[in-house]
Structure formats: structure tokens, C-alpha cells
Amino acid sequence: MPEGHTLHRLALLHHRLFAGRPVSVSSPQGRFAAEAALLDGTTMIEAQAHGKHLLHTYDGDRTVHIHLGLYGTFVEYPKPVTEPVGQVRMRLIGADHFSDLRGPTACRILNSAEVAELQARLGPDPLRSDADPDLVFRRISRSRSSIAALLLDQSILSGVGNVYRAEVLFRHNIPPMLPGAKLGRESWDAIWTDLVFLMGEGVRVGRIDTVRPEHDPSVTGRAPRQDRHGGEVYVYRRAGMPCLICGTTVLLTELQGRKLYWCPDCQPE
Missing domain, CATH: 1.10.8.50 (Helicase, Ruva Protein; domain 3)
Structure with missing residues (x-):
């Protein structure tokens, strides 16, 4: 299972590639299709990590909570966009790059209150400035x-x-x-x-x-x-x-x- 530094690296990368502009969101696999439709075309505000949890926050009080677990992976590619390979749970397409998520333990939408509840259950993260x-x-x-x-x-x-x-x-x-x-x-x-x-x-x-x-x-x-x-x-x-x-x-x-x-x-x- 990836340790916390891996999620913080992903958060920094995803914030750089996708935040601040509308993002195309889809679920080629289909398991995240209904949620992806709610996000598609909206603006990603930020990407951040807390411990082993990755959080993508969008307009409209929607945050995608991702836990990679043992087998989950994100892979980033430069455009042009190609056909999905394997079971892609979520695909993000930005201005210059796209990213495919495969095999996560969790991939779900939370509102701000639910994000706060999640973070309240987690201990302080040495990589976060708010850690105690x-x-x-x-x-x-x-x-x-x-x-x-x-x-x-x-x-x-x-x-x-x-x-x-x-x-x-x-x-x-x-x-x-x-x-x-x-x-x-x-x-x-x-x-x-x-x-x-x-x-x-x-x-x-x-x-x-x-x-x-x-x-x-x-x-x-x-x-x-x-x-x-x-x-x-x-x-x-x-x-x-x-x-x-x-x-x-x-x-x-x-x-x-x-x-x-x-x-x-x-x-x-």
C-alpha cells in the first residue's frame, strides 16, 4: 500500500495539472459513471492529501475521496487522449494531460461536511501544515x-x-x-x-x-x-x-x- 508521501506527490501533481480549470471526468469502467457525470465539465478547485487519502475538490461542494488501497494506481499521460486500457475507474482530462485511476479501494463523492468527518477520524499527518x-x-x-x-x-x-x-x-x-x-x-x-x-x-x-x-x-x-x-x-x-x-x-x-x-x-x- 502506498505510504503518505506518495499521496502527497499525487496531490501536488494533480493540482498542477488539473486545478483551476474545468476538467472532463468520466468512468470508462462504469462503476463511477453517475458520480463522474456530476463532475464532468466543472472546475477542480484543489487536490490535497491527508495521510493515505487523496481529495479532489470541485465546484458545487463536491470532493472525490480516493483511497488507493493495495492495488490502486493513478497514471498520467500527455495528450492526445487514447483509448482506456484495463479497468479505468475514473479518467480526468485537463488542458494538456489526462490521468487514469485503476483499482482503488475507495472512489466516491463527499460533501464538505463528510470530508470534515473523514479528516476528524484521521490522525495528524506529518506532511500537513495543520498537523498537531x-x-x-x-x-x-x-x-x-x-x-x-x-x-x-x-x-x-x-x-x-x-x-x-x-x-x-x-x-x-x-x-x-x-x-x-x-x-x-x-x-x-x-x-x-x-x-x-x-x-x-x-x-x-x-x-x-x-x-x-x-x-x-x-x-x-x-x-x-x-x-x-x-x-x-x-x-x-x-x-x-x-x-x-x-x-x-x-x-x-x-x-x-x-x-x-x-x-x-x-x-x-
């Missing part, structure tokens, strides 16, 4: 759940996924099973600041890189990471391999149905 890290800490500090579980709870903190979760805990030597109530404020402030930085870099470059400059392959001489997701990381998908810092074998377990990676020496209980 104090609110996140209050929620974490009242919980007996592990910090690893809490970082993935989108009602507590929005946009962090499996990669950022594992990497930010490693970067701050925090054991993943530490109860939220035992996480100190100084540690939380460091985590939040790092998430803002790392996820912001993810928006800028389009991939997740978490390795500090002194541990980059160009400095250490090790081989660059070979993975379809790209990016240099410390522990994510490195189970059974030596830790880049101490050489201890990186461990893997499952927590609430998600894979969790950590170094037992760098992140001692």
Missing part, C-alpha cells in the same frame, strides 16, 4: 499498545506505513515493542521531526530513503540496494541480513498482520 504532534503524543502516551502498532494506526497518526515505521524506530534506537505509555516526550519529538524530514524527502524525490549520508553505499562501498521499491534503508526487507551499523542479524516478525523489521542490538528491549 502534541495530539499524537497524548494519544500514544495513554496507550499500552506497542509503539510499532501505534505508528501504523491511522486514527493516531496519518500517512506512516510499514517502511517509515520500521526505519524511524531504527534511526532512534527504539525497540518496536515498547509500550506507547513508556515512550518519553524527547523520543517522540525526535520521531516526529524525523518523519517530517523523511516523508518530505519522499515527496521531493519519489522514493523512500532513510539511510544517513555516512551509511550510503557511495561512502561505505557496499552494493546499492536492489529492490523494486528502490531507496536505501536500514532494516526494511533486510531480515536475515547484517545490520548496516552493528552487523547483528536483522529480525522479522509479524505484528497485527504486518511485517515488522528491527535490529535487536541497535534497538534493545
Whole structure:
């Protein structure tokens, strides 16, 4: 599932390509046809993201709420417009480009009150200027759940996924099973600041890189990471391999149905 930086990149791209002018909206697949007809020819006011949710706001108090889920993708193309390929749930056509949405978990129209309800259910997003890290800490500090579980709870903190979760805990030597109530404020402030930085870099470059400059392959001489997701990381998908810092074998377990990676020496209980 895409992490929050991917949705913010899409929001920036869609705002640049489509906002401020009338947009042609259709549903070649047909599953969004009635809703698309309401939007077709109206002006997109803005595109924004909150966590893993993408929001396209149009004239007439209509916002398309998109959640890509595990399989959803947006693909942008320059004009001229071509015939749809595959099951295109929603097609946007602007002045110079068009974009096809395939396979989302959610694609629906909300009014402003419903958008507010959605955002009220989501935790603060490190990539949004309105985010409140104090609110996140209050929620974490009242919980007996592990910090690893809490970082993935989108009602507590929005946009962090499996990669950022594992990497930010490693970067701050925090054991993943530490109860939220035992996480100190100084540690939380460091985590939040790092998430803002790392996820912001993810928006800028389009991939997740978490390795500090002194541990980059160009400095250490090790081989660059070979993975379809790209990016240099410390522990994510490195189970059974030596830790880049101490050489201890990186461990893997499952927590609430998600894979969790950590170094037992760098992140001692």
C-alpha cells in the first residue's frame, strides 16, 4: 500500500495539472459513471492529501475521496487522449494531460461536511501544515499498545506505513515493542521531526530513503540496494541480513498482520 508521501506527490501533481480549470471526468469502467457525470465539465478547485487519502475538490461542494488501497494506481499521460486500457475507474482530462485511476479501494463523492468527518477520524499527518504532534503524543502516551502498532494506526497518526515505521524506530534506537505509555516526550519529538524530514524527502524525490549520508553505499562501498521499491534503508526487507551499523542479524516478525523489521542490538528491549 502506498505510504503518505506518495499521496502527497499525487496531490501536488494533480493540482498542477488539473486545478483551476474545468476538467472532463468520466468512468470508462462504469462503476463511477453517475458520480463522474456530476463532475464532468466543472472546475477542480484543489487536490490535497491527508495521510493515505487523496481529495479532489470541485465546484458545487463536491470532493472525490480516493483511497488507493493495495492495488490502486493513478497514471498520467500527455495528450492526445487514447483509448482506456484495463479497468479505468475514473479518467480526468485537463488542458494538456489526462490521468487514469485503476483499482482503488475507495472512489466516491463527499460533501464538505463528510470530508470534515473523514479528516476528524484521521490522525495528524506529518506532511500537513495543520498537523498537531502534541495530539499524537497524548494519544500514544495513554496507550499500552506497542509503539510499532501505534505508528501504523491511522486514527493516531496519518500517512506512516510499514517502511517509515520500521526505519524511524531504527534511526532512534527504539525497540518496536515498547509500550506507547513508556515512550518519553524527547523520543517522540525526535520521531516526529524525523518523519517530517523523511516523508518530505519522499515527496521531493519519489522514493523512500532513510539511510544517513555516512551509511550510503557511495561512502561505505557496499552494493546499492536492489529492490523494486528502490531507496536505501536500514532494516526494511533486510531480515536475515547484517545490520548496516552493528552487523547483528536483522529480525522479522509479524505484528497485527504486518511485517515488522528491527535490529535487536541497535534497538534493545
